[in-house]
Amino acid sequence: MAQSATRIRTGRAPGAPHPIGQPLAALWSMRWVAVALGIVGWFVYYPILNNFLVSTTQQDIFTGEVTQVGLENYRRLASDPVVATAMWNNTAYALLSILFQVFGAFWLAAIIEGLQSDRWRAIWRAVYFIPSAISTTVTGLLFYFIYQPQIGILDGLMTGMGLGHLSRVWLGDSTTAIYAIIAMSQWQGFGYSTLLFSVAIQKIPQELFDAARMDGAGPLRQIWAITLPMTREMTGMMIIVTVTGAFQVFNEVMVMTAGGPNNSSQVLGTWLFEQGFNQNDMGYAAAIGSLVFGVTMLCGVAQLWYTRRRRVEA
Amino acid sequence: MKRSLMAAILAMTTTLAGSAMAQTLVADPAAEVKHEGTLKVMTKFGMQRLAPYFTDLAKAYEAAHPGVTIELIQEDDDSVKGKTKTLVASNAMPDIFFSWTGTWGGNFVRGSRAVDLTPVIGPGTEWGGKLASAAVDAFVYDGKNYGIPLYLDAKFMGYSKPAFAKAGVEVPTDLDGLLTACDKLRAAGYTPISIGNKEPWVGVHYVGQLLAYNVPREVLEKDFNPATATYDDPGYVAALEQFGQIAKRCTVGAAMNGISYQTAIQELSDGKAAMYYQEIIEFDSAASATTALKPEEFGFFRLPAPSGAKGDPEALEGAPEGYMISTASGNVPLALDFMRFVTSPENGKILSSPPYGQPSAVIGGADPVTMNPAVVGGLEDIARASYLIQWLDTVNHPKVAAAWLAGIQAYAGGDMSAEDVVASVRAAAEAAK
Numbered sequence A: 001m002a003q004s005a006t007r008i009r010t011g012r013a014p015g016a017p018h019p020i021g022q023p024l025a026a027l028w029s030m031r032w033v034a035v036a037l038g039i040v041g042w043f044v045y046y047p048i049l050n051n052f053l054v055s056t057t058q059q060d061i062f063t064g065e066v067t068q069v070g071l072e073n074y075r076r077l078a079s080d081p082v083v084a085t086a087m088w089n090n091t092a093y094a095l096l097s098i099l100f101q102v103f104g105a106f107w108l109a110a111i112i113e114g115l116q117s118d119r120w121r122a123i124w125r126a127v128y129f130i131p132s133a134i135s136t137t138v139t140g141l142l143f144y145f146i147y148q149p150q151i152g153i154l155d156g157l158m159t160g161m162g163l164g165h166l167s168r169v170w171l172g173d174s175t176t177a178i179y180a181i182i183a184m185s186q187w188q189g190f191g192y193s194t195l196l197f198s199v200a201i202q203k204i205p206q207e208l209f210d211a212a213r214m215d216g217a218g219p220l221r222q223i224w225a226i227t228l229p230m231t232r233e234m235t236g237m238m239i240i241v242t243v244t245g246a247f248q249v250f251n252e253v254m255v256m257t258a259g260g261p262n263n264s265s266q267v268l269g270t271w272l273f274e275q276g277f278n279q280n281d282m283g284y285a286a287a288i289g290s291l292v293f294g295v296t297m298l299c300g301v302a303q304l305w306y307t308r309r310r311r312v313e314a
Numbered sequence B: 001m002k003r004s005l006m007a008a009i010l011a012m013t014t015t016l017a018g019s020a021m022a023q024t025l026v027a028d029p030a031a032e033v034k035h036e037g038t039l040k041v042m043t044k045f046g047m048q049r050l051a052p053y054f055t056d057l058a059k060a061y062e063a064a065h066p067g068v069t070i071e072l073i074q075e076d077d078d079s080v081k082g083k084t085k086t087l088v089a090s091n092a093m094p095d096i097f098f099s100w101t102g103t104w105g106g107n108f109v110r111g112s113r114a115v116d117l118t119p120v121i122g123p124g125t126e127w128g129g130k131l132a133s134a135a136v137d138a139f140v141y142d143g144k145n146y147g148i149p150l151y152l153d154a155k156f157m158g159y160s161k162p163a164f165a166k167a168g169v170e171v172p173t174d175l176d177g178l179l180t181a182c183d184k185l186r187a188a189g190y191t192p193i194s195i196g197n198k199e200p201w202v203g204v205h206y207v208g209q210l211l212a213y214n215v216p217r218e219v220l221e222k223d224f225n226p227a228t229a230t231y232d233d234p235g236y237v238a239a240l241e242q243f244g245q246i247a248k249r250c251t252v253g254a255a256m257n258g259i260s261y262q263t264a265i266q267e268l269s270d271g272k273a274a275m276y277y278q279e280i281i282e283f284d285s286a287a288s289a290t291t292a293l294k295p296e297e298f299g300f301f302r303l304p305a306p307s308g309a310k311g312d313p314e315a316l317e318g319a320p321e322g323y324m325i326s327t328a329s330g331n332v333p334l335a336l337d338f339m340r341f342v343t344s345p346e347n348g349k350i351l352s353s354p355p356y357g358q359p360s361a362v363i364g365g366a367d368p369v370t371m372n373p374a375v376v377g378g379l380e381d382i383a384r385a386s387y388l389i390q391w392l393d394t395v396n397h398p399k400v401a402a403a404w405l406a407g408i409q410a411y412a413g414g415d416m417s418a419e420d421v422v423a424s425v426r427a428a429a430e431a432a433k
Helices: A002-010 A022-029 A031-054 A072-079 A081-113 A118-133 A136-147 A153-160 A177-202 A206-214 A219-230 A232-247 A251-256 A268-278 A282-309 B002-019 B051-064 B079-089 B103-110 B133-137 B161-167 B175-187 B201-214 B217-224 B235-250 B253-258 B261-269 B280-286 B332-342 B345-352 B373-384 B398-412 B418-432
Strands: A057-059 A066-068 B037-043 B068-074 B096-099 B148-151 B155-160 B191-193 B273-279 B298-301 B315-317 B321-325 B387-389
Touching: A022 A031, A031 A057, A031 A282, A057 A282, A072 A081, A072 A282, A081 A118, A081 A177, A081 A219, A081 A232, A081 A268, A081 A282, A118 A177, A136 A153, A136 A177, A136 A251, A177 A232, A177 A251, A206 A219, A219 A232, A232 A282, A251 A268, A268 A282, A268 B079, A268 B398, B037 B051, B037 B079, B037 B332, B051 B068, B051 B332, B051 B345, B068 B332, B079 B096, B096 B103, B096 B332, B148 B345, B155 B161, B155 B201, B155 B261, B155 B280, B155 B373, B161 B175, B161 B273, B161 B298, B175 B191, B175 B235, B191 B235, B201 B217, B201 B235, B201 B273, B201 B315, B201 B387, B201 B398, B217 B387, B235 B253, B235 B398, B235 B418, B253 B398, B261 B273, B261 B280, B273 B280, B280 B298, B280 B373, B298 B373, B321 B332, B398 B418
Parallel strands: B037 B068, B037 B096, B191 B273, B315 B387
Antiparallel strands: A057 A066, B096 B321, B148 B321, B155 B273, B155 B298
C-alpha cells in the first residue's frame, strides 16, 4: 500500500534510478527542511560564527571602527583576574544549583509524590512553585530588603536567635555577595525543578512500586531502586539545563549587585555586559561570549553522552 | 584557500561594521519644520517622581501638533547608561537622547552620532541666548555645540536642621568640623550621614569633590585625558583617605556597600539620618510635604574642604545635563522644534519647581516664588563656584571610570588600600591610552 502511494507521488517504480541522479535527489529532498534550516542558521549559527569573528577584533561602538587583533582578546581572557573570579562564581552557581535544584528537588518531589492525599500533593507542588512565578527583578528587590544590613529580616532573625555575631553585609561584602545571590536563585528555582521531577515520577508505572512493596522494600529503598533510575533521563536533562543556566546567569546578578562590590560577584554574563556596553570593548565582550559558549557546549555534550549511556527503560 | 576565505569574511565583517559609522550632520537653522511623523525621545526621567514631566510635555506638544507622535523611552540614572550604549551598538538611537557632559557626551561627537548644533544654539544665536551660557558651553567639543542643556546639577550635603539643633552642632566649615559634628550627631542618636554605595557612583561622587579640593585643577584636567594621564599626584591618595575618615566616623562604614542610595536618602527623609550627600536635583525628594523631614527643615552646605588642601577649596562637583539630537534622526528640524518647546521659560519654571526640582538651564526658567528655597540657594552656590568638576564616572574614559567605581567600593569595604585604588586607576588609564 505504501509502495503504491509512493509510486503515485513520484511516478517511478520503487528502486528505479532517479532521473536526476542520487545526490541531486537528496539535495532536492532537502527543500522541505530548507526553511527551518535557514531560520535556525540565521538566528542561531550565524550569531555564533559572527560572535567569534567579532572576538578577533577591537571595536568602538561609537565610531564603528574595527581593528583586527587576532587572538589578543583570548590572551586577555587568560590574564584577566575578573574572568577568573567570574568563572569561579559561575562554577559555584552551577555546583550549588545542582545540589539544590537537581538533587534537592528530586528528593522533595519524591516525598511529595509519595504522599497519599491528592489534595496535599497539589498543595505542596503549588507552594513550592509559587516563587518561580515571581519575576527576577521583584525577587531581587525582595531579597535586597531581606539582606539589608540595617533593616533586613535576615540579620534581625540571626540576632534574635543569638547568632548576631554571624551577621554580615551580605550583598556588600566581597566574600558573601555571590553566595547571597545564589541563595536567592535557589529559592526561586527550586520549585520549578521540583515540579519537573514530579511529572517524571508520575510517569513511572505504579506496578513497579507495588511489586517493590510486596518484596518488602520501604520508601527509601523504593526511591533508591526505582524512582532514581527511572528518572535518570530527567536528572541528566536537569543537570544540563542547570549547568548551562548557571553559566548564562545575568538577571539575578545585575539586579542584586551588578557584579559588585569590587567585581567580586561578577559572572561571565555580567562581565560581558560590562565590557561591551559600559567599557565600549565589544571585541573582548565577544571573546567572553565565546568562552561561555564553549563551556556550556562542553557541559551539554558531556552530559548527553553520559545520560544516553545509562538510560533505563521501563 | 581556507585562510583567504577567512580573510575575506573578516574583511566583510570589518566593512559592514565600519559602514555603520554615522556621517557628521550640521543643524540647519533655516530648515522648514514639518509637524508630522514620530519622534523618539530617550530621557533620564524614568523615576516615578520625574516621569510625568516629559509625559506631560509630549502630550502638550502632540495636542499642539496633531500630526506628531512623541514616543518616550524613560530611563533612570543607572539604566540610561546601558540602554544608551545598547542603542548605539545596534544603530537604533532615538531622535533625541539624554547625555552627560565630558567624555560621555564626547563619545557621541567622536562617533558622529550627535548633530552639530552650533548654527542653532551656538554663540550669537537666539536660542543659545535664552540658555545659561556656562551650561551651553559645557556641551562644546572642538569648538562646536552638540548639546541642549536642560538643567544644572551639583552635589551638596543636605542636612536636617532639627537633627543639628538636637545635637548642638553648627554647619561645619572644614573637614575636621564635619567629623566632629558626626561624633556629636551619633551621640544624639542619629546616623550622621546616610550613604548607600551599592550603586558605586555614590562613593565616587564623594571622592570627586575631595579630588577637586586636593588635586590642582590643571593636574585633574591633564589626568582626565588618557593620553596625558599619570595619576601620580599625592592628592589622589589624600582624597581617598579623607573619604575613608568620613566613611568611618560619619557613616555605617563597610555596610554602605550593601545599601542602595534610595534607601539612604529615605533615611534622611524619615529623620533617622542627619545628613545625606546629594545632587541638587534630589532636594525636592529628600524633603517634601509627604516626608517626615519638611522642606523648611532641610538645609544644605558644600562638602567641607580639608584645611590646607592643595586643590581648589571653592570648586564644586557638578555639571549641567542635557540632550543631543541623533545624526540618524530622519527629522532633525522637528526634533529641534520639540527641544525648543521643552526649553521654553514656561516649561523651565515647571521643571525647576516641586515636585521635579530640576533647576532649569533656561534663562528665566527659574521662579524663586514657586521653587524650593533650597534649590534656589543651590543655584546661587553653583554660580559662585570657581570651578565645576564633572562626575568622575562620566568625565573619564570608561575603563578609568570603571577602575574608580570598583576601587572605591573595594576601599569602602576594606578590600583595597588608597594606594592600591590609585594604582588600579593608573593602570586603567595606561590601558586606555
